[in-house]
Amino acid sequence: MNLDGTDRRIVEATQSGLPFVAQPYAEIASSLGLEETEIIDRLAAMQARGVVRRIGVAPNHYALGMTSNGMTVWDVEDEMASELGAQVGRLDFVSHCYLRPRALPLWPYNLFAMVHGSDQREVEEKRRVIVSLLGPACRGNDTLYSTRILKKTGLRLARKGAGDSNATVRGES
Amino acid sequence: MKPSDYRPDATDRRIINALQEGFPLSSHPYAEAAADLDLSECELIERLARLRKERAITRFGPFFDAAAMGGAFCLCAMNVPGDRFEAVTAQVNAHSEVAHNYERAHQLNMWFVLATETPEGIEAVACAIERETGLEVLRFPKLEEFYIGFRMVA
Numbered sequence: 001m002n003l004d005g006t007d008r009r010i011v012e013a014t015q016s017g018l019p020f021v022a023q024p025y026a027e028i029a030s031s032l033g034l035e036e037t038e039i040i041d042r043l044a045a046m047q048a049r050g051v052v053r054r055i056g057v058a059p060n061h062y063a064l065g066m067t068s069n070g071m072t073v074w075d076v077e078d079e080m081a082s083e084l085g086a087q088v089g090r091l092d093f094v095s096h097c098y099l100r101p102r103a104l105p106l107w108p109y110n111l112f113a114m115v116h117g118s119d120q121r122e123v124e125e126k127r128r129v130i131v132s133l134l135g136p137a138c139r140g141n142d143t144l145y146s147t148r149i150l151k152k153t154g155l156r157l158a159r160k161g162a163g164d165s166n167a168t169v170r171g172e173s
Numbered sequence: 174m175k176p177s178d179y180r181p182d183a184t185d186r187r188i189i190n191a192l193q194e195g196f197p198l199s200s201h202p203y204a205e206a207a208a209d210l211d212l213s214e215c216e217l218i219e220r221l222a223r224l225r226k227e228r229a230i231t232r233f234g235p236f237f238d239a240a241a242m243g244g245a246f247c248l249c250a251m252n253v254p255g256d257r258f259e260a261v262t263a264q265v266n267a268h269s270e271v272a273h274n275y276e277r278a279h280q281l282n283m284w285f286v287l288a289t290e291t292p293e294g295i296e297a298v299a300c301a302i303e304r305e306t307g308l309e310v311l312r313f314p315k316l317e318e319f320y321i322g323f324r325m326v327a
Binding site: 002003011014015016017018020021022023024025026036040043044046047049050051052053054055056057058059060063064071081082085086088089090097098099100101103106107112142144145146147148149150151152 | 179181188189192193194195196198199200201202203204214218219221222224225227228229230231232233234235236237238241242243248250252262265266271272273274275276277278279280281283284285311312313314315316317318319
């Protein structure tokens with residue numbers, strides 16, 4: 001863990017969300033016995049080194065009508081995979097895009113792109129946009145629709161006893 | 174996840190769109206964000222609290238990158254026989270390192286993410302699941318991430 005004890009306490013105090021009060025960082029500070037400026041400075045420092053990706057809202061896709069999500073997977077020539085992956089990741093309907101190892105013979109795909117839409121037809125239209133973008137560098141693709149959420153927990157640092165500097169990471173949300 | 178009955182109005186949608194980009198790190202961040210949206214501080218706070226309560230937003234606050242904090246992650250997949258699916262789901266989910274788990278329509282019908290404190294932890298948990306279930310756990314660690322940041326238009 002690249003966090004000192006104070007950073008950890010700030011992560012624990014904010015990982016479920018910011019309070020809805022005029023001075024949210026001051027409220028967190030007072031609950032931790034710190035100054036407001038220290039909370040703001042440390043969050044800014046964590047943001048600068050990538051520990052905090054952003055501060056903002058996570059929309060609920062389901063509540064906002066985006067009820068279909070397809071994990072599109074692509075078998076892209078290795079030499080071109082980085083460049084094409086960056087282009088796919090830039091599409092505004094792609095939420096996550098990763099290069100991963102293949103698992104032959106069952107799994108020939110190396111590029112993963114999560115696509116969201118209001119229904120499967122919309123996801124399918126978006127998939128076709130990726131087909132055109134990848135062109136002949138792509139040898140095959142598939143779309144895996146989720147049929148059920150079996151488990152979903154956000155990131156959770158386990159609260160540990162005083163003096164224990166190790167955090168347990170529960171997941172990326 | 175069930176959609177809520179609450180339907181965000183045009184102002185709610187403007188807030189959701191704007192605040193996916195970022196929320197200020199300052200003493201009065203709601204007042205600052207509200208000014209950009211032509212709202213009062215009070216109205217922004219009330220609407221965000223309602224959106225959260227009605228689950229139109231799942232979270233509001235800092236998003237942490239656990240990998241940047243030193244943790245390790247791995248996407249894993251299994252081909253689970255239909256008649257054992259519920260039992261294997263219970264076996265897999267029993268591991269606290271399983272952060273999320275989805276059933277997907279494919280021969281590889283179970284996809285989950287392992288999150289551990291160390292890279293060695295991934296192998297330990299994946300092997301434990303293989304031992305307990307007698308099924309192969311395919312590992313798909315990320316080699317490269319193309320993260321631009323998803324901005325859904327509400």
